[in-house]
Amino acid sequence: MKIAVLTSGGDSAGMNAVVRSVVKIGILRGCETWIVREGYEGLVRGNTQDYVPYEAPLADPIAAKRARGGVKSTIFENLRFGDGDLLRDGTLDHPNGRSLKGRYIVRAGFDDVRGWFAEGGTLIGTARCKAFRTQEGRLAGAHNLIKEGIDALVVCGGDGSLTGADVFRAEWPTLIDTLLAQGLITQEQHAKHGHLRIVGLVGSIDNDMSMTDLTIGAPTALQRICEAIDNINSTAASHSRAFVLEVMGRHCGWLALLAGVSTGADFIFIPEQPPQANPWEDELCEEIKRHREIGKRKTIVIVAEGAHDANLQPIRAEYVKDVLSERLGLDTRVTTLGHTQRGGRPCAFDRILPTLQGEEAVKALLESTPDTPSYMIGVRENKITRVPLMEAVAMTKAVADAITAKDFAKAMSLRDPEFLQ
Ligand code: ADP
Numbered sequence: 001m002k003i004a005v006l007t008s009g010g011d012s013a014g015m016n017a018v019v020r021s022v023v024k025i026g027i028l029r030g031c032e033t034w035i036v037r038e039g040y041e042g043l044v045r046g047n048t049q050d051y052v053p054y055e056a057p058l059a060d061p062i063a064a065k066r067a068r069g070g071v072k073s074t075i076f077e078n079l080r081f082g083d084g085d086l087l088r089d090g091t092l093d094h095p096n097g098r099s100l101k102g103r104y105i106v107r108a109g110f111d112d113v114r115g116w117f118a119e120g121g122t123l124i125g126t127a128r129c130k131a132f133r134t135q136e137g138r139l140a141g142a143h144n145l146i147k148e149g150i151d152a153l154v155v156c157g158g159d160g161s162l163t164g165a166d167v168f169r170a171e172w173p174t175l176i177d178t179l180l181a182q183g184l185i186t187q188e189q190h191a192k193h194g195h196l197r198i199v200g201l202v203g204s205i206d207n208d209m210s211m212t213d214l215t216i217g218a219p220t221a222l223q224r225i226c227e228a229i230d231n232i233n234s235t236a237a238s239h240s241r242a243f244v245l246e247v248m249g250r251h252c253g254w255l256a257l258l259a260g261v262s263t264g265a266d267f268i269f270i271p272e273q274p275p276q277a278n279p280w281e282d283e284l285c286e287e288i289k290r291h292r293e294i295g296k297r298k299t300i301v302i303v304a305e306g307a308h309d310a311n312l313q314p315i316r317a318e319y320v321k322d323v324l325s326e327r328l329g330l331d332t333r334v335t336t337l338g339h340t341q342r343g344g345r346p347c348a349f350d351r352i353l354p355t356l357q358g359e360e361a362v363k364a365l366l367e368s369t370p371d372t373p374s375y376m377i378g379v380r381e382n383k384i385t386r387v388p389l390m391e392a393v394a395m396t397k398a399v400a401d402a403i404t405a406k407d408f409a410k411a412m413s414l415r416d417p418e419f420l421q
Helices: 014-028 039-045 061-067 133-148 159-180 187-192 218-239 253-265 280-291 317-328 338-342 351-368 390-402 408-415
Strands: 002-007 032-036 104-105 152-159 197-202 242-247 267-269 299-304 332-336 375-380 383-388
Touching: 002 014, 002 039, 002 253, 014 032, 014 152, 014 408, 032 039, 032 187, 039 159, 104 338, 133 159, 152 159, 152 351, 159 187, 159 197, 197 351, 197 390, 218 242, 218 299, 218 317, 218 338, 218 351, 242 253, 242 317, 253 267, 253 299, 267 280, 280 317, 299 317, 317 332, 351 375, 351 383, 375 390, 383 390, 390 408
Parallel strands: 002 032, 002 152, 152 197, 197 375, 242 299, 242 332, 267 299
Antiparallel strands: 032 104, 375 383
16 A cells, blocks of 8 residues: 655644654555645645756765765665655755655655654645645646555645545545546556545644544643743733733634633633623623632633634634723733744644554554545544544534534534533
């Protein structure tokens, strides 16, 4: 089996550990392993050039030394593309390897992914790809995979990316028929690639996927937010100030809720459970006033990115600040943590989880038949699980629908109840 792995959508800590795990475990299970750079964009673009061996200028002693064998790989000697520096510094031409210009689908060996679990973001690149939303784009993607003989795909991304993966798999028979009719693949290739094995891993800092307790990158993002709040707490207590923090999470309140509980916040706004009182300003002020009266010198209010009131009107940090300053006379500041929350170096759990899930992904691909659904690898009660990918995506969408329908109790129960209750 030839497995390709790609990362797609927003980056999250732990995506590199996914790639590392799939490559290493894939090889150990006797598969050939490939990387698709830049998410679905790379799949659609494919390889338009052959490898171009780099000829090191001998006048440059360092380059010459590296070209002579600064890197040794006993695995896939001829096809490897360097020691990872290529990807790490974004350089396409590297003295050690071969040019990656015009090549988005490349073979990877053990050495290419060594040490990747400690790296933040995704070294193989991620992108949002409009073309993959069209059948034409997916046709090009299918052709590019078949050209390299790849018959299995691991997609690590959020619900959008996993939806794309499911669409791709469902459409696969039509795609290969079209490629055959257009003379782009042979009868033999058509027969060999009748079934695309596909599996999804959830890489998202928001922990916004149903049917799994945690998404890859969420624990690291939560850790970063808690660290930031701990820092702010010092100033807040010293000056007896109030701070309103806006945290990421899109339509999901997990980051805001758990960060609030972990740091002893005074009030938390999350999309799944808007403030009971309408208007909510009185409820907020009474609660904060009560905390101040029992001797708290500082006030921390956390506003999730997607927070809104019971009428679905967005709640903004700046407005909350005005309410606290004007009604309670508190010296209030707003802090938006922004992209520092996306992670950086993964915490230990964001190395372990992708490593275990990568193994399960390879196993699911090896066991995949035309009759089995595409699976999403999740984690439930500390066990790595497989669930039908589309069921998880549909359930995730149902939460958003419940919120839009103002059925907040339903949204809450559809979200991972163990965590939110
Ligand atoms: P995330 O995976 O983080 O939720 P997006 O929603 O932006 O991020 O999705 C990432 C990519 O997945 C998109 O740019 C697109 O290429 C692909 N994608 C998303 N939804 C679909 C779909 N319905 N059909 C095909 N491709 C899709």
